[in-house]
Amino acid sequence: MPEHWLIPETPDLTELVRIAPGALTIGRPLPWNVYDSDGNVLLRQGYVIQTNSQLEQLFERGRFKPRKIERPQEEVFEDNRERNPFADYPDLIHTLEATLKAVTEADPSAQKRLLGLARMMERTCTEAPEASLALVHLYSVGPVIHEQILFYAILCQFIARQFGLEEKRIAVLTAAALTANLALVPIADKLNASNTILNDEQREVIRKHPERSIQALRAAGVNNKLLLTIIAQHHEQANGSGYPKGLSGTEIRPEAEILALAERYVAMITKRAYRKRMNITDARKLIGNLADGNFRPAIPRALLQVLGDYPPGILVRLQNNEVGVVTRRPVRARGPFVKAIFGPRGNRYSGTFERDTSLLEFNIRALEEPEIMPSMDFSLVWGFRS
Structure with missing residues (x-):
């Protein structure tokens, strides 16, 4: 699993529970952070499981923190x-x-x-x-x-x-x-x-x-x-x-x-x-x-x-051959805005780079429809504080 998804964080270990079989599926972004038994983050929300082997590892090692639903206050x-x-x-x-x-x-x-x-x-x-x-x-x-x-x-x-x-x-x-x-x-x-x-x-x-x-x-x-x-x-x-x-x-x-x-x-x-x-x-x-x-x-x-033509959350290929995710709809004469995830040669960027698709170099060339979505730290891509 990629190192940039291993982020230290230590919740209360008593709050963590095992991941039930069927709760996660290949090709779908994780809905929550996954921890190991010591409370270290294994994978951030937005990581996409690629193989059966990864899935089995998560069911064996993974924990998550469920929300405790109290009586309404x-x-x-x-x-x-x-x-x-x-x-x-x-x-x-x-x-x-x-x-x-x-x-x-x-x-x-x-x-x-x-x-x-x-x-x-x-x-x-x-x-x-x-x-x-x-x-x-x-x-x-x-x-x-x-x-x-x-x-x-x-x-x-x-x-x-x-x-x-x-x-x-x-x-x-x-x-x-x-x-x-x-x-x-x-x-x-x-x-x-x-x-x-x-x-x-x-x-x-x-x-x-x-x-x-x-x-x-x-x-x-x-x-x-x-x-x-x-x-x-x-x-x-x-x-x-x-x-x-x-x-x-x-x-x-x-x-x-x-x-x-x-x-x-x-x-x-x-x-x-x-x-x-x-x-x-x-x-x-x-x-x-x-x-x-x-x-x-x-x-x-x-x-x-x-x-709009390209709503937030979909993947697109740009004129310069980068692939990114649409993060914002057009504002006045600019956009939509895209965060580039893959470079022109298919290499995964270590970070993300905002592209204004109203600029000729970054015009949207086509929709991207991969069999499996790429992993993204959604909060980071959309600029939220962790």
Whole structure:
């Protein structure tokens, strides 16, 4: 394993637990730091496991630090630290898991947890927008259901603002994005990993998941009418072909269409057992086509404007033959901005170098779609303090 990923750090050893088989996969960035039994960092978040041998070593030697989910205290929901989406990613996932568990169990803390997590997502997206969008693309190779739900909430934040939705409605939409698929959580990962045709029971679960998610929210004391309406309608389609009621046109709330589009986009760029993931160019073309009958035209347009031609987190080859990751969308007449990772001859740079792709030498020549993503220290690449 490369030496530049071996960084000294010593957490409380009692907090470290073994990595469960199946928690890590080849070709996917690590979601958290991996430690040895003495508390030394073996690998930083963002390292990509390349071989079965590396994977076996990590299961044998590796430890990680899980977040301890306590009963809700006010400070849990009013976290005023600087937002670093990469460092916060494991905590966001665990907080989402705890929130959905609280809803499922009708815990009195459920509504407070949900509102707190929605506020946390809002702060993350508004204070670190480029890194938040990058999360969606860096971890889109094979996300589990809780990661997909976080991506829906992130995309809803951006699409809704571009569409012009007022802030109060964006907050409710974010809470809806975090809970709309609650009823699918127990089976979603299994469905995504299967390449067989859905059976009748699975189809029924999928078709009824909005209604069952709403039932769980109501039982947990979450009764916001707009939130429940968004969830109820997020599989309706403007042309009347959706479910459960076959609504059409303006019968469907724009918030529901925004959530539906966020889910559709994540599905496009995510690998499934039964198909490859789409590259950003093909995904953009398909989004453009969705304006014809499936959605209000302004909603797909809003997503296309958010993404741009090259959204943060994707890999590109530059005119000078360097390969890098897009870190920022265009600003005025400049950009998008890329951090070069590989030199023109394919050599891995020891650091990263920012390139303004509006300059002729650094124009983007093509998308890069490697079988396995290169390792990156995400916080370092996006300029966050460790």
